[in-house]
Amino acid sequence: MSGAAMARCHGLLEPALREAVSVLHPWGARMAAFALGWSDTDGGPSAGDGGKGVRPAITMLSAEAVGGTAESALPGAVAVELVHAFSLAHDDIIDRDELRRHRAALWKAYGVGPALLTGDALLALAVTQLAGRPEAMPYLSAALIELVQGQTADMAFENRPWRGPDAVTIDEYAEMAAGKTGGLLGAATAAGVALGGAPELADRMWAVGRDLGIAFQIVDDMLGIWGDPRLTGKPVHSDLRRDKKTLPVLAALASGGPAARELAAVLASGTGDEESVRHAAHLVEEAGGRERARALADRYLSSALGVLDACLPDAAELRALCHSLVDRVN
Amino acid sequence: MSGAAMARCHGLLEPALREAVSVLHPWGARMAAFALGWSDTDGGPSAGDGGKGVRPAITMLSAEAVGGTAESALPGAVAVELVHAFSLAHDDIIDRDELRRHRAALWKAYGVGPALLTGDALLALAVTQLAGRPEAMPYLSAALIELVQGQTADMAFENRPWRGPDAVTIDEYAEMAAGKTGGLLGAATAAGVALGGAPELADRMWAVGRDLGIAFQIVDDMLGIWGDPRLTGKPVHSDLRRDKKTLPVLAALASGGPAARELAAVLASGTGDEESVRHAAHLVEEAGGRERARALADRYLSSALGVLDACLPDAAELRALCHSLVDRVN
Numbered sequence: 001m002s003g004a005a006m007a008r009c010h011g012l013l014e015p016a017l018r019e020a021v022s023v024l025h026p027w028g029a030r031m032a033a034f035a036l037g038w039s040d041t042d043g044g045p046s047a048g049d050g051g052k053g054v055r056p057a058i059t060m061l062s063a064e065a066v067g068g069t070a071e072s073a074l075p076g077a078v079a080v081e082l083v084h085a086f087s088l089a090h091d092d093i094i095d096r097d098e099l100r101r102h103r104a105a106l107w108k109a110y111g112v113g114p115a116l117l118t119g120d121a122l123l124a125l126a127v128t129q130l131a132g133r134p135e136a137m138p139y140l141s142a143a144l145i146e147l148v149q150g151q152t153a154d155m156a157f158e159n160r161p162w163r164g165p166d167a168v169t170i171d172e173y174a175e176m177a178a179g180k181t182g183g184l185l186g187a188a189t190a191a192g193v194a195l196g197g198a199p200e201l202a203d204r205m206w207a208v209g210r211d212l213g214i215a216f217q218i219v220d221d222m223l224g225i226w227g228d229p230r231l232t233g234k235p236v237h238s239d240l241r242r243d244k245k246t247l248p249v250l251a252a253l254a255s256g257g258p259a260a261r262e263l264a265a266v267l268a269s270g271t272g273d274e275e276s277v278r279h280a281a282h283l284v285e286e287a288g289g290r291e292r293a294r295a296l297a298d299r300y301l302s303s304a305l306g307v308l309d310a311c312l313p314d315a316a317e318l319r320a321l322c323h324s325l326v327d328r329v330n
Numbered sequence: 331m332s333g334a335a336m337a338r339c340h341g342l343l344e345p346a347l348r349e350a351v352s353v354l355h356p357w358g359a360r361m362a363a364f365a366l367g368w369s370d371t372d373g374g375p376s377a378g379d380g381g382k383g384v385r386p387a388i389t390m391l392s393a394e395a396v397g398g399t400a401e402s403a404l405p406g407a408v409a410v411e412l413v414h415a416f417s418l419a420h421d422d423i424i425d426r427d428e429l430r431r432h433r434a435a436l437w438k439a440y441g442v443g444p445a446l447l448t449g450d451a452l453l454a455l456a457v458t459q460l461a462g463r464p465e466a467m468p469y470l471s472a473a474l475i476e477l478v479q480g481q482t483a484d485m486a487f488e489n490r491p492w493r494g495p496d497a498v499t500i501d502e503y504a505e506m507a508a509g510k511t512g513g514l515l516g517a518a519t520a521a522g523v524a525l526g527g528a529p530e531l532a533d534r535m536w537a538v539g540r541d542l543g544i545a546f547q548i549v550d551d552m553l554g555i556w557g558d559p560r561l562t563g564k565p566v567h568s569d570l571r572r573d574k575k576t577l578p579v580l581a582a583l584a585s586g587g588p589a590a591r592e593l594a595a596v597l598a599s600g601t602g603d604e605e606s607v608r609h610a611a612h613l614v615e616e617a618g619g620r621e622r623a624r625a626l627a628d629r630y631l632s633s634a635l636g637v638l639d640a641c642l643p644d645a646a647e648l649r650a651l652c653h654s655l656v657d658r659v660n
Contacts, residue, residue: 024478024479024482025479025482025483025486027482027485027486028478028479028482090446090447093442093443093446094443094444094446094447095443096443112423112442113423113424113425113426113485114424114485116420116423116446117420117424117478117481117482117485120420120474120477120478120481121475121478121479121482123450123453123474124471124474124475124477124478125475127457127470127471127474128471128472128474128475131464131467131468131470131471131472132464132467132468133464134461134462134463134464134467137461137462137464137467138458138462140457140461141454141457141458141461142458144450144453144457144458145353145451145454145455145458147450147454148354148358148447148450149354149355149358149451151447151450152355152357152358152447152451153355155357155447156357
């Protein structure tokens, strides 16, 4: 994907995002700046990378793809980035994740209560961006519902067994991923075209974003097992260590071969120590979990690109950005 | 206030609220039902009182006061009740309050993560109600911003001293209360008239709700010190025990007499034991904190009613409901 397009979008986004956050109480603004990767806990400039800003770029490129300007989609771009930051702040509390983007998670830096409240503030600012825009607001609110549904399903998966009739199916996984990650990408694409002047394309572009989101989440799961912690900013194998129902593991177990059976036994006896976690990761790969995950991510990406090409045949930059989301290493 | 009007509003609200919540994941719906006071942790009918539903009643009566139907304002009524439930769920996590409406707080019953997520779900459902209604949605989003600002200010007050140049002033208190409680009442009144067919009155009705909210919060503070725990459902003196900057205490300290000086000394040495808490409550009253708080609540109520009468001279039921909010005992 063109780095120039990303840089252009980022250049438009950041001042708008900073203006949105500036209305907050000074203490709230400071925590929001930390959450958005702009500053460290002392308020000084951050050493972190501040996130990649792919969702707002998708919004702006979607607007341009229907003949609108990137500026026309700015309220939507700001909104999706704020919702993304909100969801990270709350997810890290829920999952007790202590690291985010190579530094302390918001709740680790400021405490659970302040982090929770900062998440709420980011969400309130997001909603405010589109409150008077009925052509785009329903997609944002739909994404919020999907987010909590996906997160609830993900949490409920933790109490489900790895094998047997109550095990999580690949279809259930896809539905969870569509909610947790797809909804907001759906809002990014749909709000983009709606604000860019083509609200009649918004429902179909919502579907593009949702499929893209499932692919994105599968890649996230893969990076959680085989990603380089120096690039991802997260501890290696943390999902495996916490028995999270991720796609590569579900796909490996579903393969039914000897490696799958051994993996099931390892998971059943617990992945407490480093050695068993490493062994489990190896078995997931041996049972074909990595390959199947990659294939499924590619299938969802193809589905998204198919609809995108039908809606917007000349959206080269947007298309390239979609591709890069599934080919990323962090 | 007419109990018949409240019962009528409640009869319209509950089915609409249940329908809104029914879209959630079964586990999320169960926690939401607990948060809304409909059921206990096992999913059975609740022994709790489920809240009073004053905010949605205000929304529906506001719509009727401009000649609309209560039904026309239902999306707004559902939205404000959901935002109220969201804010209670999150506030109890932030404040570590273990009791709410005579039973366990949501986070005590289900854990911090699930309670946080349930709050987010309630908020997402609220936003969805008004997403396509640009005449009302901006008031809801403004209320969300006010809520987080007020809550942040309230939290920041905890680190401020009781006396001296850095002490919290009555004006700062009023601003915090306007945010924490006034914003949502502002949204209740403004969305009510906007959905009822008179969007041109919404800005002035927002001001009515905000002043009413300050009065409401002051009464809440008073009930926190002198209320009957059997009626309020909260432990007696909990705000005093936690050094919360409430209006009666701030007003008592500002009176400057001997009781105020003794109160300052008691607060400075800490209100750890039951005896010193009781003594502090007594000194707040002796220093005139209770009387001043009452007078200030009445002043804000008068201000709200003054604007209400100018906007809507024939809104008898709404007027009576506003009155009852400041004369309540729980």
